[in-house]
Amino acid sequence: MPKSRLAYILLGVFLGSLGIHNFYAGYTCSASYYSALRQHPGAYLLHLGYH
DSSP states (O other): OOOOHHHHHHHHHHHGGGTHHHHHHTOHHHHHHHHHHHHOGGGGGGGTTOO
């Protein structure tokens, strides 16, 4: 079943800093990165080469 674009946008607007919209879209790696960065601001040091 296709994902709702409106739901993705609303999740991004309201819960974007948690990465919830990326989990919804199926981007689990990106969503995990955002979640880790939100919980621990120094987590970006672990992902310097992440793109």
